[in-house]
Amino acid sequence: MTKLWHVVWHEYRRHVFTRRFVLAGLMSVPLIILVIVGLIFLIFALDTNTTPLGYVDYSGLLANPVSAPAPEWPDRSVQILRFETEAAARSALDAGRIQAYFILPADYLSNGRLSVVHLGALKDPARTQFYNFLTANLLRNTDPLIAIRLVKGTELVVQSPDGSRSISSKNWFDVVIPMVAGIAFVIAMFSTGGYLMQAVVEEKENRTMEVIITSVSPNQFMAGKIIGDTAIGLTQIFLWMVFIVIPILAFRNSMSILRGIHIAPQTLLLLVCVMFPAFIMVSALMAAIGATVSEAREGQQMVAMISLPIWIPYMLTGLLMSNPNSPLALGLSLFPLTAPLTMLMRDGLTILPVWQIALTASIQVISAVGAIWLAGRAFRLGMLRYGKRLKWREVFARN
Secondary structure, eight states: OHHHHHHHHHHHHHHHTSHHIIIIIISHHHHHHHHHHHHHHHHHHHHOOOSOEEEEESSSTTSSOOOOOOOOTTSOOOOEEEOSSHHHHHHHHHTTSOSEEEEEOTTHHHHOOOEEEESSOOOHHHHHHHHHHHHHHHTTTSOHHHHHHHHHOOOOOEEOTTSSOEEOTTSTHHHHHHHHHHHHHHHHHHHHHHHHHHHHHHHHHTTHHHHHTTTSOHHHHHHHHHHHHHHHHHHHHHHHHHHHHHHHHHHTTTOGGGTTOOOOHHHHHHIIIIIHHHHHHHHHHHHHHHHHOSSHHHHHHHHHHHHHHHHHHHHTHHHHHHOTTSHHHHHHHHSTTTHHHHHHHHHTTSOOOHHHHHHHHHHHHHHHHHHHHHHHHHHHHHTTOTTOOOOHHHHHSOO
């Protein structure tokens, strides 16, 4: 057992404490997230013009105006200015002091028609703020709580029959988080699995394993590598979570959109019971591929046989979203390679029966054990075949 953990520590140390792992393994996903968030903020910045709006009121509705509720993030508040005449408003528009002005005719309260004058494009956030300003003044004599609710509009909540699950525009993260978690796991899975396959191929090429096997059994050697590879992937995921969680906690109170973010207990259960054994299974399969090929380039071509089925659920996103409890969804949930992403996608869309979670988890554990056995067998058969490729029928053949 001590030899096993020596192999685990060696495999973990040789990959984690390297510049390649820090730059490619740890920083790649955070940098992608930063770029995406930066683009989102840039889009909002380009879509929001904080130059004041103006209005000319002939209806008397805005003689003593009340302010509308402040817009929710990411929209920024736009000042609304009153002009006594259209000439004054037009002069301010030409001078660039306002981006547009609205004209409320004398019969506005009876027919609801108004005019807007602008030189450039008037963005929807600014237009919406002025309409909310009008609505707040139309409801000025209504109960303030009712007025605020009418200004904010209706929120549609879709709820399960037993009341245990609901989703609305405020908790849409409940759908997105499981899918994002699945993508992160797959990225880490193939990133660290690639390290393991590369290491096995290199040790075959330079015949290092022939020396190592003199002091450790093939099963211990391969099991240690798989455990070390899994630890590398979990290290990646943990540090990615730290990178994501810290900003969420820091800006949670100042950004209302972040207050509804939480991870459901069922999602955590799936990550532990389904994704973790899937991680071990893929690592073991990558190690088996490394043990059967004669060079790394050949192994990269065979990885597609594993990666393509894993991404099938995302290719069928439309079908799974329209009917997450269909026979297709159940079949994908039970097949070892498609089960991890399918279960996480369905987790955000429906209530997963306990028996399905238990059955999928059991299949994943059995598959992980089988993959470890397969990797150990391929390693034993191929460790002395210097420069030769091991055929898969030889791996499965009885001897």
